[in-house]
Amino acid sequence: MTNQSIIDPFALWKTIYEQTENNFSEAIHETLGKEEYAELLGQVQNGYLQYQKLIQSTTEMYLKQLNIPTREEISSVASLVINLEEKVEILDEKIDEATSDQKVLQEINKLKTSFTRLDKKMSQILQALSDNEKSGSASSTPTTPAPENK
Amino acid sequence: MVYTPTESMETLLDGMPEEYKKSYKRYQRALNILTKEPEPQVGQTPKEVIWTKNKAKLYRYQPNKTKTKSIPLLMIYALINKPYILDLTPGSSLVEYLTDKGFDVYLLDWGTPGYEDRHMKFDDYVLDYIPRAIKKVLQKSGQDEISLLGYCIGGTLTSITAALNPHLPIRNLVFMTSPFDFSDAGLFTNWLDERYFNLDLMVDTLGNVPAETIDFGNKLLKPITNYLGPIVSLADRADDDEFVKNWSLLQKWVADGVPFPGEAYRQWISEFYQQNKLINDELYIRGQQVKLSNIKANVLNIAADRDHIAIPNQTEKLMNKISSKDKTFKLLSAGHVSVTVGKKAARTTYPLIEEWLSVRSH
Incomplete structure (x- = not known):
């Protein structure tokens, strides 16, 4: 009885997690398997790579100006x-x-x-x-x- | 409340029910494990380095232990992992298990590729590294034949090596969760579709593909289980020392990868995932056609039923392609990682490999 009256925030969180995993994993899997998701991933990847390219070229220019050897x-x-x-x-x-x-x-x-x-x-x-x-x-x-x- | 010093917090807890105290201590321990505790020790089986090439090293394990099995065993693991994955900790190490059973065990450590290794291809691993390592093992052991064990991509590399070099004296081949057929690679088939996945831009920009990117892709296969699961289970069982030890080791195993050399990654995604060349005899390595039917050695092919990285369907397809007369396919109840480490692996995977190899290693 005593235990039942205690509100354990972690127990609550764990229950939510278990229910989320059980109930939504299939739905998540379905979403991840959609072509639209692959397209979205591709767009995120492109954005990330463009950013990386910009950073790299800027760093390289900076290092050259300082006469410091580049990674290459x-x-x-x-x-x-x-x-x-x-x-x-x-x-x-x-x-x-x-x-x-x-x-x-x-x-x-x-x-x-x-x-x-x-x-x-x-x-x-x-x-x-x-x-x-x-x-x-x-x-x-x-x-x-x-x-x-x- | 959030910034209350520990002492005041404990004073506050004194007046609280016992359950609260226990929970608080557990969370505190979980937090310490996540933030303060050192990483666990791994790869503890004694070894000596018998050959090196670039960043790669060839180890011989427990050299002073009596070898009762005459055929030496060379282990080849995935390019994206570290060598201790097959020698995690005493009691959970395939290397230790087999050396204790009298095998002469060797392992080819790929090392951590640097930016200068971004041009490394499968061709280099399959034609330069593995055959030379085999030669060194044979020299060191003084034997005429060898057994090879490949894990994950390491198994795929091993199969290509065996197919391209029929003159090599390979008696036994053990594959552990190694993909051979990529016609249905689960979610990866969709994500790596060449219409959306800009492979060339990725390799050209990054050089080597970072371990975190590979890890992200693998974890995304089951995001809730892989991202939230470990934290929830740790918070739930942080007061169990044995669990914490295994948890820390497993987290290290999963998160501690190495970059994928750029050109090898380009080949892996393009020629394997996107074009599925290996199983269809369309793969060429340095101009040589790879025919899996050239494999005549004894084969043990192990798959794991909960493996989302190398789905059993991808691994089993090898069986119909090879010419081996002595070939066995085993589907174990495990995941991609738990097939190699943990209590269950020590109970099922290790004895399976040991028994299969024992009768074929004299």
Whole structure:
């Protein structure tokens, strides 16, 4: 009972808001969707842009008279920096590619070394086998039994 | 009464009913939040910068965390937002969720374009930035394949990148509320009608389109809900700390945009909204025709049923255009923002993406 007697301005406002939202959102949506509204928005936009253009040209004229760089001039310096950064980026990419190519070269060189070592080892093995065969045949010659028919 | 000092006001309240005191304290707190309290901390997941280009930065998140999923994930968000939108706060961060689940997560931060960037076009993002970022991610992760996740316009950019670069090793594509078909873009179709919307004058005059202008257009889709709603809900629940924290984060998410680079905006409005070229294979990027049918990667396409910015109808149309054999469309009960942050996103969106990607990331 006590609560009912209190007039809370916010509660009142909130009730109005909720009712407004519920009852009028559809109507507002319908209005916003009308072609006339789009036309009105376009007119407001044109007015705003014309105003902006006027402000910009006035500011630019003023800055030039004071010999202060304009936004256009400062941004052109920034563009030069960006272009330079782009060139660094391209160089960086090329270095990356070269480094990765270098890695491949290193791998190939490692493989070459391994193959050379393998080749040497194979030669040594073959040499050892051949020496072994020679020494084997030399030592076995005198002990070779004579053919029976001799 | 209006200029009564706080002390006198509180003395005055002493004699008033308890309800009044509570209401007064609540309004006082709401007023403080709106005028005095600092902005909430965002983007807190640890990260390192692994590459930069102009204002863009490529982040790798939680580099010291064990990566159990082999395929790295690169996130690409909308050109009009800031990078923390996918890493809002602990417990409400897609980045944090996925890194905690063992994903190697990267994000391409577009930075804030300056006046000198007004000539940037979709062509630059799609052919220079994203492919190079992909290359850097692959180099850093030491993997041969990658997953891409695009949010909003970031998803549209991702789809164009994938369509134009079939040689890129993209295994998985996740799109979150990304528009592809603009034949019916809701109220925007009407407002951006070339008979009324003076696009060229706008870009030529402003250079970059200010974040406030973009925000105004988005909020105008539901003016009462977007302008009055947050204030009413804050005044109603300013005594609930948890609510206030989430409210502040959400308001920051929504209001803290960056300018849209002029030429990219001209392309976005003219070739997408006004002429609907992408879905009809009529879009050309640096002379190359964009055919969405070139997309063969696995696709998860997520739409939100209360999204007024990228209407589900705009996002779903992609499914019939791509050549992917493994493709899934999911319509979630959420809005354009709540699909990425908040308790519900942590309960539904994050696990959906994690589960879908997990089985496709080994």
